[in-house]
Amino acid sequence: MSAAIWACLICLGPVSASARASAPTSIAALDRAYAEHLLVSRPDRGSREGVKGAADRLTPVTETSLERDRAWLGAFRARLDLVDRNRLSNVTKARLDTLRARTTQQWEESRPDGPFRRDALAYRALTDQAVLEVITARRVGDCERVRRATARLRMLPEVLRAAAINLRGAPYDDARVRRGVEDAVRTLRVEVTAAAAACRDARRIADFVEADSTAIRAFRIFPGRLHDGPEKPDSRFTHH
Numbered sequence: 001m002s003a004a005i006w007a008c009l010i011c012l013g014p015v016s017a018s019a020r021a022s023a024p025t026s027i028a029a030l031d032r033a034y035a036e037h038l039l040v041s042r043p044d045r046g047s048r049e050g051v052k053g054a055a056d057r058l059t060p061v062t063e064t065s066l067e068r069d070r071a072w073l074g075a076f077r078a079r080l081d082l083v084d085r086n087r088l089s090n091v092t093k094a095r096l097d098t099l100r101a102r103t104t105q106q107w108e109e110s111r112p113d114g115p116f117r118r119d120a121l122a123y124r125a126l127t128d129q130a131v132l133e134v135i136t137a138r139r140v141g142d143c144e145r146v147r148r149a150t151a152r153l154r155m156l157p158e159v160l161r162a163a164a165i166n167l168r169g170a171p172y173d174d175a176r177v178r179r180g181v182e183d184a185v186r187t188l189r190v191e192v193t194a195a196a197a198a199c200r201d202a203r204r205i206a207d208f209v210e211a212d213s214t215a216i217r218a219f220r221i222f223p224g225r226l227h228d229g230p231e232k233p234d235s236r237f238t239h240h
Contacts, residue, residue: 044058044059044125066166127160128188131149149208181220
């Protein structure tokens with residue numbers, strides 16, 4: 001086991017025999033630790049999984065964050081393996097299985113040959129789809145949804161900038177990427193904008209329109225950044 005994983009195990013805390021004996025509490029603690037991880041590292045996933053406070057955040061995926069997350073996930077999965085499944089109720093077993101499935105999926109995503117290092121369209125989960133999710137959320141006020149979407153839109157250019165760096169040197173289908181970008185632009189321009197119209201707060205809408213326009217421009221130049229490489233000036237994301 002690597003030093004990074006051992007360090008994360010220490011951060012997660014020791015697992016004593018008494019902690020294993022009180023399995024339901026242990027699962028609850030693991031639930032909290034996982035939610036806190038998503039809130040910091042993958043708020044897009046966190047909001048999809050119901051983590052409170054994640055809906056107005058968007059965090060770029062970088063080479064450093066992928067390595068850090070892989071170490072954390074390795075340590076966390078080891079912690080899950082220490083839970084005595086025989087002591088769990090059926091409901092708690094289901095929660096343990098869910099944690100295992102979700103962290104395994106993220107572990108695979110963070111592989112050196114995983115999608116964030118090879119597939120430009122994997123970043124749609126962190127960009128247009130992440131914005132669409134919060135602006136169409138149920139049981140949320142119209143203008144609050146716009147506020148959350150605006151916060152995510154403002155981060156979208158940085159997410160795409162980091163994506164171009166992660167994808168450096170990776171082979172890709174240019175036509176496929178451009179089709180994906182056009183679909184993302186339609187999502188922002190049509191679906192997201194239509195959902196925003198329910199808010200009647202002029203200031204909120206003005207902020208939203210500005211952020212949405214900037215996000216669309218960032219998507220428009222994204223395929224070119226894959227050709228040019230990350231050494232080009234970052235100002236291309238915000239100056240036209």
